[in-house]
Each structure stands twice: as C-alpha cells, then as structure tokens.
Amino acid sequence: MHDRPTLGETLERQGVSRRGFLKFCVTTASLLALPPTAATAIAEALGQARRPSVIWLSFQECTGCTESLTRSFAPTLENLILETISLDYHHTLQAAAGEAAERAREEAMHANEGQYLVVVDGSLPGPGANPGYSTIAGISNLQMLEETLAGAAAVVAVGSCAAFGGLPMADPNPTGAVPVSKVVRDKPVINVSGCPPLPMVITGVLAHYLTFGRLPELDEYGRPLAFFGQSIHDRCYRRPFYDKGLFAETFDDEGAKKGWCLYRLGCKGPMAYNACATMKWNGGTSWPIESGHPCLGCSEPDFWDAGGFYRALSVPTGDIATTAAVGGLLGAAAGGAAVVKTRRAKADAISAHRPITAEELEQQL
Amino acid sequence: MSETAINSTTEPTVASFSLERGLQAWREEIDAPTAAFFSSCVHCGLCAQACPFFVETGDPKYTPIHKLEPLRRLWEREFTLWGKLKTRLGFSQPIDDALLEEWEPLLYDSCSMCGRCSMVCPVGNDIQYMIRKTREGMVASGHAPEGLIAASVRAVNTGSPMGLQWKTLDVQIKHVETASGLTVPIDQAGADYLVLLSSMEIINFPEYLEAIAKIFDHAEVSWTLSQECFEATNAGVQIGSKDIAAVLVQRVVDAAVKLGVKNVISPECGHAYTGIRWEGPNVIGRAYPFKVFHIIEVLDQLRADGRLRTEGMETDRLSMHDPCNLARKSGVIEQQRHLMKLVAENFIDMKEHGKYQWCCGAGGGVSSNERAEELKMAAFRRKKAQIEEIRPDRLVTMCATCRTQLEEGLEEYTMDIPVVGLTEMIAEHLVEGEPS
Ligand code: SF4
Ligand code: SF4
Ligand code: SF4
Ligand code: SF4
Numbered sequence: 001m002h003d004r005p006t007l008g009e010t011l012e013r014q015g016v017s018r019r020g021f022l023k024f025c026v027t028t029a030s031l032l033a034l035p036p037t038a039a040t041a042i043a044e045a046l047g048q049a050r051r052p053s054v055i056w057l058s059f060q061e062c063t064g065c066t067e068s069l070t071r072s073f074a075p076t077l078e079n080l081i082l083e084t085i086s087l088d089y090h091h092t093l094q095a096a097a098g099e100a101a102e103r104a105r106e107e108a109m110h111a112n113e114g115q116y117l118v119v120v121d122g123s124l125p126g127p128g129a130n131p132g133y134s135t136i137a138g139i140s141n142l143q144m145l146e147e148t149l150a151g152a153a154a155v156v157a158v159g160s161c162a163a164f165g166g167l168p169m170a171d172p173n174p175t176g177a178v179p180v181s182k183v184v185r186d187k188p189v190i191n192v193s194g195c196p197p198l199p200m201v202i203t204g205v206l207a208h209y210l211t212f213g214r215l216p217e218l219d220e221y222g223r224p225l226a227f228f229g230q231s232i233h234d235r236c237y238r239r240p241f242y243d244k245g246l247f248a249e250t251f252d253d254e255g256a257k258k259g260w261c262l263y264r265l266g267c268k269g270p271m272a273y274n275a276c277a278t279m280k281w282n283g284g285t286s287w288p289i290e291s292g293h294p295c296l297g298c299s300e301p302d303f304w305d306a307g308g309f310y311r312a313l314s315v316p317t318g319d320i321a322t323t324a325a326v327g328g329l330l331g332a333a334a335g336g337a338a339v340v341k342t343r344r345a346k347a348d349a350i351s352a353h354r355p356i357t358a359e360e361l362e363q364q365l
Numbered sequence: 366m367s368e369t370a371i372n373s374t375t376e377p378t379v380a381s382f383s384l385e386r387g388l389q390a391w392r393e394e395i396d397a398p399t400a401a402f403f404s405s406c407v408h409c410g411l412c413a414q415a416c417p418f419f420v421e422t423g424d425p426k427y428t429p430i431h432k433l434e435p436l437r438r439l440w441e442r443e444f445t446l447w448g449k450l451k452t453r454l455g456f457s458q459p460i461d462d463a464l465l466e467e468w469e470p471l472l473y474d475s476c477s478m479c480g481r482c483s484m485v486c487p488v489g490n491d492i493q494y495m496i497r498k499t500r501e502g503m504v505a506s507g508h509a510p511e512g513l514i515a516a517s518v519r520a521v522n523t524g525s526p527m528g529l530q531w532k533t534l535d536v537q538i539k540h541v542e543t544a545s546g547l548t549v550p551i552d553q554a555g556a557d558y559l560v561l562l563s564s565m566e567i568i569n570f571p572e573y574l575e576a577i578a579k580i581f582d583h584a585e586v587s588w589t590l591s592q593e594c595f596e597a598t599n600a601g602v603q604i605g606s607k608d609i610a611a612v613l614v615q616r617v618v619d620a621a622v623k624l625g626v627k628n629v630i631s632p633e634c635g636h637a638y639t640g641i642r643w644e645g646p647n648v649i650g651r652a653y654p655f656k657v658f659h660i661i662e663v664l665d666q667l668r669a670d671g672r673l674r675t676e677g678m679e680t681d682r683l684s685m686h687d688p689c690n691l692a693r694k695s696g697v698i699e700q701q702r703h704l705m706k707l708v709a710e711n712f713i714d715m716k717e718h719g720k721y722q723w724c725c726g727a728g729g730g731v732s733s734n735e736r737a738e739e740l741k742m743a744a745f746r747r748k749k750a751q752i753e754e755i756r757p758d759r760l761v762t763m764c765a766t767c768r769t770q771l772e773e774g775l776e777e778y779t780m781d782i783p784v785v786g787l788t789e790m791i792a793e794h795l796v797e798g799e800p801s
Contacts, residue, residue, distance in 0.1 A: 233489060245397045245404075263405070270405060270488040313407045313488060345443060349392035355608040356504060358521035360381045361514050364507060 008047035021047070028207045031200060031279070032216060032226045045211040053108050053116035054206070055148055056090040059141040060134050060168040060177055061122030065159035066090075068196035069203075102137050109151050117209065118148050118155045120162045120180050123169055127183065129176025142183060154188040154215060155180060158202055160298055163191035163222070170304035181222060190215050191222040195298035198279055201227045221301065223273070232269035232295050235277035238262065251292065262289060266310035268297030384462050387506025391439050394498040400444060402495060403437050405488040406430055412482035412492055417724050417744040418475040429482035429492045432471045435460055436499045465508045472499055473510050474737035477744070478636075478729030479689035484720065496729075500605020512734040513604040520600040521612055526733065527564035531592050534567055538590075541575040547582050549574070552624065553589035558663070559626040559655075560588050561597035561617065561641070563634035565765035573633060573765070576792035580664065583795045584672040588630075594620035597631050599640035603730030607648045614645040621655050628656045630663055633786060635690030635764040636728055642695070659691060660788055661763050665700035668707060675794040679709040684757035685787075686715075686748065686771060687722040688764035696720075701763060701787055708794045709761075715751045723747045727770035745774035752782065763787045 008021075022043055029039040058066070089105040108116060124141035125133045131140035139147075149155060157180040160166040168177035181189045192202055205224055208216045216224040233239065241247070241261040248255035248262055261267070269277075272295050276287040289295055294310070297303045307313075412429040413419040419427040438460050441448035451457045482492040503509055516526035523530055538549045550556065558581075566573045581588050594616045601610030621629050631638040642657040667673045685705065691697045698719040705712050717723060726744030731737045748771070752760065760775075760782055762768050771784045 231489070242401055243397050245400045271407075313405060345392050346395060349389045352389060353393060354386070356606045358518050358609065358612075361504075361509075361609075362518045363381065364509075364514055365511065365518065 006047060028204055031204045032208055032224075033229075042207065042211045046207065053112040054119055055105060055108055055116055055152075056119045056121070057141075057144060057148060058090075059120065059122035059124040059145075059162070060175065061159065061161050062167070064196040065121040065161075065202075068194075069199050098137070105148065109148065113151045115153055116151070117206070118145075118152045119158055120145065120155060121158045123161045123165045123177040123179055124183070125175050126178035129178075133175040145180070145183060149184060149187055152187060154190065154209070155184055156202075156205060157181065157189060157191045157193075157222075159197055160193045160195040160300075160303065163193040164301040166195060167304055169302075188215055189222055190218060190224065193221070193223055193228070193299040194274055195296075195303070197299070198227070198275055198281070200279055201275060219273070223299075227275040228273040228299065230273065232272045232274055232277050232289070232297075236261075236269050236289055237277070238289060256292065262292075262294040264312045265294045266308065266312055267294035268300070268303070268306070268313065269295040270313060272297035272300055272303075274299040382505060382507030384460075384465070384506050387465065387502040387504075387508070388439060388460065390505040391436055391499070391502040392443070394501050395436075395440055395444060398491070399436070399440060399495060399498065402490040402492075403433075403440055406490055407488055409487060411485050411487060412490075415481040415485040417477075417479070417481075417726055417747040418740060421743045421746045422740070426471060427475050429476070429496075430490070432468070432476060433492065433495050433499055435464055435468050436495065436502065438464075439502075462506070462508075465503065465506055469503060469508045469510065470736070470740075472496060472503055473513065473730060473734055474740050475744075476729055477689070477724050477726060477731050479724035480694050481689070481724060484693060497602075497605060501607065504604055504606045509604050510730075510734040510736055512736070513600065513730050516730075516733045517600040517604050517606065517609050520596070520598075521609060524594065524616070525564045525567075525596040526598055526600045527568065529564050529567055529596070531595065534562070534590075534595055537567055537571045537574060540571065541578055545575055545578055547578045549578055550587075550589045552592055553587070554624050556587045556589035556624065556626055558586060558588040558628045558630050559621050559624060560590055560630045560660075561632050561637070562590075562595055563598045563632040563637050563765050564596060565598075565634065565769060566632055569769055570633075570765055570786060570789075572789050573786055576786070576789040577660070579792045579795060580667075580673070580788070583674070584667045586663075586667070586672075589624060589626070591620040591624060593623070597637040597641050598634050599637060599644075600730075600733070601648075602640040602644055603636060603733065610640070610644065611648040614641065614649050617641060617645070618649065618653060621653075626655055628658060628663075629653075631657060631659050633660055633763050633765050633768075633788060635688035635694075635766065636730075639690040639694055659695070659697055659763075661691070661700050661704065662697060664788065664791060665703050668703060673707065673791065674796040675707050675791070676796045677708075677794050679790070680711060681709075681758035682711045682713060682756075683709045683759055683761055684713050684715055684752070684755055685718070686725060686760055686762040686767055687718055687720075688762065688767045689722070689724050689728060691764065692718075692722060693720045704787060704791055705761065708790060713755055713757060715755055717751065723751055725767045725770040725774070727766050732766055732770065741770070742774060742777055745770065745777075749774060749778055749780070752780070757782065760784045761787050761790060 022039065025043040025046065026036065026039040029036060029042055089101070089108055124145060125131055127142060131142060134141045136144060157163040161168055162180045165177050165179045168175060169179070181191065190205060192205055194201065204227065205216065216226055219225050219228055238259060238261045241259070242263055246255065246260040247264040248260045249264055250256065251265065267289070269289065277289070280287045296309050297306065300306070410428065413425070416427060416429050425431070438458060442452050442457050443449070448457060476496050478493045478496055480493045483490065483494065486492065519528040520526040541549055560577060562574065597617060599610050599613045601607070601613050617629065629641070631641050638659045646652050664673065683705070685701065687698065687701070715722065724744065725748050726741045731741050760771055762771060762784060763786065768784050768786060775782050775784070
C-alpha cells in the first residue's frame with residue numbers, strides 16, 4: 001500500500017483548503033487539551049500521514065455508534081477523518097458483502113501487519129458463552145476479534161457495549177456478553193465509552209493516534225482522560241442550581257421551566273464522566289441536560305443496571321415517591337412555608353451567634 | 366448577657382457551652398452545599414476505603430460520611446420536609462449530649478481532615494469540609510477534646526498552641542545566628558517576606574529556621590520575623606471554631622500590615638498553610654492586602670528564577686511524603702519534586718503520591734489530642750505499608766507535623782528510616798559564599 005496518498009494529498013484532492021485543515025487541527029488540539037502550539041504538530045503529522053488502515057468490527061450492537069459518527073454535521077472532523085483514514089473494513093458502511101468483504105479484511109490485515117487499528121463497536125459473547133449468539137460470515141465474534149487483533153497495533157473499543165458490555169450485558173445477560181477488554185490480552189485497548197460516544201471523541205482519539213503514534217493518557221477505565229477527565233456535574237450549566245438546592249421535581253413544574261437542576265429526576269451527572277457538557281451534540285447544538293433530560297450516565301460501566309434512569313442517585317429523605325406524595329398532601333403552600341421557616345432558622349441562628357472565646361474554653365479545662 | 370443569666374438556674378460561667386448552643390452553631394453552618402451533600406450521598410462506601418482510619422481499623426464506625434451523623438440528623442429534622450414530618454410523628458432519632466459524646470472521638474480522633482474521602486466520593490461530597498463544619502457545633506456544645514481546647518487557649522493567650530513565647534524563639538534565633546554567622550532579621554518594615562513558624566518547628570526542628578536564613582541570604586531575599594506574631598498554626602481551625610480561628614488569623618494580618626510586607630510565608634506545617642491561605646480570608650471576612658505562600662512554593666520560584674545555586678547530590682534512595690494540606694488540598698505537588706530533582710539523584714515516588722497520597726494520620730488536630738494517640742498510630746500503618754513497598758533509605762517531607770508523626774511512627778514500628786525536611790536539605794546543598 002505504498003502508493004497511498006498522504007492525508008494532506010487526499011484532503012487537497014477533496015477540495016479541503018489548507019485553512020480548513022488547520023482549523024480542524026486547532027480544534028483537535030484543544031479537544032485533546034493540548035497547547036495551541038500542538039496544532040502545528042498535528043497538522044504536520046496528519047498532513048504527512050499515509051492513510052492509516054482501520055478495520056472496524058461490529059458485534060452485538062445497535063449501530064448507534066456508527067450512526068453517531070456518520071450523522072454528525074458536515075464538514076466536520078468526523079468526515080475528514082472517515083474519508084482520510086482507510087476504512088478498509090466496516091460491516092455497516094462497506095459496499096462489499098459476503099466473501100468479498102471478508103477478503104477485504106484479510107487483505108487489509110496482511111498489507112498493514114502490525115500497523116492497523118482495530119475499532120470495535122458492540123460487545124461479544126465471551127469465551128465461556130455459546131458463540132452462536134453472534135456470528136458474521138459463519139465466524140464467531142470472539143474468533144474474528146482474535147484473528148483480527150493478531151496483527152493490530154491497538155484496539156479502540158467504541159461505545160459502552162464494546163467498552164463495558166453495555167446493553168447486551170445488562171442483567172440477566174442472556175448471551176454471556178463481555179466487553180472487548182475482557183478478551184484482549186497483549187494489545188493496548190482504549191475505551192471510548194458513551195451510548196453512543198460523542199463523534200468528536202471518536203475522531204479525536206484517532207487523530208491523536210495518527211499524530212503521535214501512541215494512545216492518549218487514559219483513566220482507570222481505559223478512557224482518554226482528555227475527554228473523560230471531568231464529570232458532567234462539574235461542567236453542567238445547571239450546577240449553580242444544584243449548589244443552591246434548587247431542583248425540578250417533575251418534568252413540567254416551575255423548577256423545570258426555570259431550568260433548575262435535574263438531580264431529583266434521576267440525573268446521573270455527578271457520577272458520569274463524559275464530554276457532553278462541553279462539546280454538546282449535533283454540531284454543538286445542545287445536549288441532554290440542556291434539552292431538559294437528566295443525564296443517564298451512558299459512559300459509565302453498567303449504566304443499564306445502575307438503578308432506574310429516573311430515580312435520583314439518592315434522595316434526602318428516603319423514598320422520593322413518598323416525599324413527593326407527602327409534599328403534595330401538605331400542599332405547595334406548606335412546602336413554601338417550610339422553606340421560609342428553615343431560612344429563618346438559619347438567619348436566626350446567625351444573628352444569635354455568641355462568639356466562642358478563649359476564656360470560655362479555658363473554663364472547661 | 367448577664368441579665369438573661371438571672372433566669373438561669375445553673376452557674377452562667379459553667380453553662381456557657383450547651384447542647385442548644387451547639388445546635389445553633391450547626392444551624393448557622395448548614396448551607397446549600399451541606400444540604401446537597403447530604404441529599405446526594407449514594408451510600409457507596411467509597412469514602413470508607415479512602416480513609417486511613419477505616420482502612421487500618423476495619424471498624425465501620427470510621428466511615429467518613431458516618432462521622433457526620435449528628436449534623437445530618439439536625440439537617441434532616443429541621444431542614445427537610447420529610448424530616449419535619451418524621452419528627453412530628455415521633456420517628457426521628459434524638460440529638461442529645463449522649464449522641465455528641467459518642468461522636469466526639471469520631472469527629473476529632475479519627476479524622477485528620479486529610480480530604481482523601483472528599484476526593485474519591487463519586488457524587489462530589491466534600492466530607493472533610495463538613496467535618497470542619499460539624500466541629501463548630503461540637504465546640505459550642507462542649508464536646509471538644511481537652512488537648513485541642515488547651516491548645517486553643519494557649520494559642521490565643523500566649524501566641525502559640527504549645528505555649529511558646531517570643532523569648533523561646535529568641536534563644537533559637539541566637540543559636541542560628543552563632544551557628545551560621547548570619548543575622549536573622551526581626552521586625553524589618555518593608556521586607557518582601559514575613560516568615561511565620563510553627564511551634565513544632567521552633568521546638569523540634571530548629572534547623573528549619575537556620576535553613577531559611579541561609580537560603581534567603583544566598584538568594585538575597587529580603588525577609589523578616591515579627592515579634593508580634595511568629596506562629597501560623599491555627600488551633601481554631603483544628604478545634605473547629607471560626608471565632609478562635611479569626612482571632613489567630615487577625616493576629617497575622619495585623620503583624621503583616623504593620624510591617625507593610627507584600628508576602629507572608631506559611632511555615633512547614635500543612636494545616637497552618639491551608640488555615641492562613643485558604644480559610645483565613647473567609648473567617649475574617651475580607652481579602653488580605655498581601656499574598657500567602659508555603660515556603661516550598663517560594664523555594665521553587667527561586668529555583669525557577671535561577672536564584673538557588675546548588676552543588677552535590679544526595680545519592681541515597683530518597684522518597685517523599687506529601688502533606689495532605691499541601692498536595693491534595695492545595696495542589697502543591699510539582700514544586701517539591703522540582704526541588705528534589707535539584708539535589709537528589711535517586712528519588713523514588715511512592716505508589717500513591719501527590720494528590721493520591723495517604724495521610725500520615727496526625728493532622729487536623731489529631732496530634733494535639735492525647736486520647737487519639739492509639740488511633741493516630743493505627744492510621745500510620747497505611748503510610749508504613751506504602752514506605753515498605755519501596756524501602757527508601759530516607760524520607761523527605763515538608764510539614765513539621767507530618768515529620769514528627771513519621772519519626773514517631775517509624776520508631777514505634779522499629780523501622781530505621783531517617784526523616785529529613787526538604788528545606789534543610791536544600792540549604793545543605795547551596796553553593797557557599799557565592800550569592801547569585
Ligand atoms: S454503546 Fe449504545 S449506541 Fe453504541 S452500540 Fe451499544 S447500545 Fe448502541
Ligand atoms: S442537572 Fe445533573 S449534572 Fe447538572 S447540576 Fe444537576 S445533577 Fe449535576
Ligand atoms: S463516597 Fe460519597 S456517596 Fe459514597 S458513601 Fe461516601 S459520601 Fe456517600
Ligand atoms: S478527611 Fe481523611 S481522615 Fe477524615 S474522614 Fe476523610 S479520609 Fe478519613
């Protein structure tokens with residue numbers, strides 16, 4: 001594959017201007033939390049890079065991850081990357097079918113021995129499970145993964161299914177699904193979780209790999225820290241309401257209309273690490289919490305089984321349904337009065353404060 | 366005040382602290398974050414795994430969030446609808462002196478306010494911040510440990526929690542001056558830096574003052590001590606009384622303003638540093654007209670400016686204990702490593718270091734509280750395990766309390782590993798007689 005054009009050449013041929021390309025590199029640098037000067041390095045490296053081979057395997061999944069990648073707004077880095085990497089094999093996107101498709105995979109593997117990246121979306125029936133639950137071209141997922149990985153440089157597990165087992169692994173896990181990391185032993189695995197992951201996170205990781213020839217720094221779940229380093233809660237624009245204790249109690253109450261915190265409606269933001277709050281979705285249009293829905297924590301292990309989506313992480317006084325019912329019984333007026341009363345209790349306490357002195361303390365000795 | 370005491374049946378002086386006064390203090394302390402924290406705890410127990418007192422004793426009562434139970438009860442009872450209802454129906458559990466007595470050791474003896482629990486909580490509960498708040502009510506209800514009460518009284522009355530007076534320091538100053546041939550500047554108006562000390566340094570580690578004198582002479586830094594305020598540790602913060610804390614912080618501010626200094630250097634004491642740097646402006650209610658640095662930050666700045674010229678290298682296998690207040694709570698992590706690199710060629714970090722390090726077990730007033738001695742040594746076992754993993758020849762640190770605890774702990778467990786202060790180590794390597 002030595003006749004492959006470089007990324008720079010491909011882009012030029014597609015009419016992407018140098019300026020457009022640089023802009024892409026600057027964005028990537030900032031997404032990866034690299035200093036602005038790194039943009040030049042990225043441009044340099046990417047421009048020179050031969051189209052790297054990527055083999056994309058889809059196992060037990062819903063295609064949401066691929067959708068996420070391809071449905072992003074054009075022209076974006078997603079498209080740039082997709083068109084510039086050599087996506088030599090992709091179940092969903094490739095035109096080839098049947099034996100021709102499998103041949104394409106094998107060819108790509110041989111031509112790029114030791115160099116290509118394997119991207120996996122979806123989980124797979126584990127070594128102990130019945131392989132028949134998911135096969136492609138008569139080959140079990142596990143076998144295909146092992147074969148493909150033999151000559152790979154690294155594997156990127158895209159989506160919460162591939163990274164953590166996701167929906168297929170949800171209780172009671174009928175297919176014995178396991179995440180990619182459970183079966184890969186001797187290759188670096190990078191988890192790009194999310195259900196689906198943010199498109200820019202997928203491409204950001206690929207761009208990082210192409211530029212620096214290594215994977216970015218990872219957190220304890222194998223996720224790139226640059227994107228998964230902060231919780232949704234830490235970056236949520238509703239956070240000031242959380243800190244003031246102002247919560248929406250239902251999806252259509254006054255609080256919801258005023259944009260108060262969605263914690264009590266089940267928001268998992270405090271324990272979800274992802275970049276939605278900063279990067280948003282659909283070309284920066286919005287993100288779940290901005291559209292009024294609590295965060296499901298889709299980038300976290302076992303989010304399907306982590307209690308109900310609309311159950312608060314925990315509520316002040318036990319069962320939220322009871323609290324709400326009691327609150328309803330007592331009526332909004334009583335609730336309001338209670339708030340005023342507690343505020344007054346605090347204010348009274350402050351004005352009644354008697355400073356503690358050393359003399360008083362001394363009497364205790 | 367005395368008029369109201371007429372109606373009182375007890376002696377007014379004895380009755381000054383009471384359960385009700387403690388509850389009032391908590392009502393003052395409960396704010397939106399407290400409410401949010403109590404409402405968000407998912408009872409995952411991660412904080413327990415992060416706390417050296419739980420990890421080393423295995424006793425579930427040392428679970429950090431559990432230590433806050435009295436405050437949580439008051440919050441639930443008086444600040445939540447459900448709690449109010451429960452109280453009215455008679456379901457709520459009482460908050461009485463018996464409860465506070467039971468919790469006193471949990472709040473004081475088994476928490477060094479190291480902040481490790483706050484760091485790991487998945488919903489972001491700042492537990493050590495709430496321990497600090499809960500202690501306010503403990504003092505006001507008369508449930509603070511004797512050791513800390515005595516330290517607070519001495520701090521206010523004599524200027525130092527250990528009861529040291531200027532004349533003791535003066536003796537040390539004379540020693541330093543004879544040993545080094547340098548003059549220790551005292552009450553120098555307009556100096557760039559006002560240096561504060563901790564009693565622990567004056568008594569246990571006088572070499573620290575000598576090191577500062579040498580380094581500042583070498584780097585030509587203008588500095589001074591103040592006769593009016595030489596001590597920066599804040600027993601008020603540790604016992605949990607913002608009133609006492611404010612008196613002590615104000616003393617520093619007055620001294621610094623009087624001398625017109627631009628910068629104040631906190632001693633090698635972790636709690637003194639967070640007390641004067643982060644908590645101080647809040648307790649006195651206004652910003653300082655000067656900046657506060659830990660000595661390590663100042664030294665690293667001098668290093669970066671090329672004003673520390675050193676020679677020779679330590680060849681021993683050295684490791685470092687990061688004080689919680691400096692590393693985890695204030696983010697001073699790289700600075701000490703830069704300084705280490707300057708003088709040590711065989712430095713090895715412990716597995717968990719920087720913001721993840723384990724507490725030595727002595728901070729947050731635990732070391733001034735004799736009753737806590739046994740727990741303090743139990744908590745140290747975590748540090749000991751870390752040290753054993755890498756077996757260094759010597760340990761370096763930059764907090765007098767940590768250093769004392771490390772020395773005592775290593776002795777208790779018969780481990781022959783000397784502990785050195787980082788500032789002293791830097792001073793030993795200065796290129797002599799050649800100011801930069
Ligand atoms: S992670 Fe979510 S979006 Fe991706 S394949 Fe699995 S279920 Fe679909
Ligand atoms: S909406 Fe969710 S993420 Fe945002 S502040 Fe509330 S709890 Fe945190
Ligand atoms: S770590 Fe946080 S959420 Fe978990 S039990 Fe402790 S305080 Fe509660
Ligand atoms: S601050 Fe440190 S010592 Fe205190 S409860 Fe938390 S982890 Fe334990």
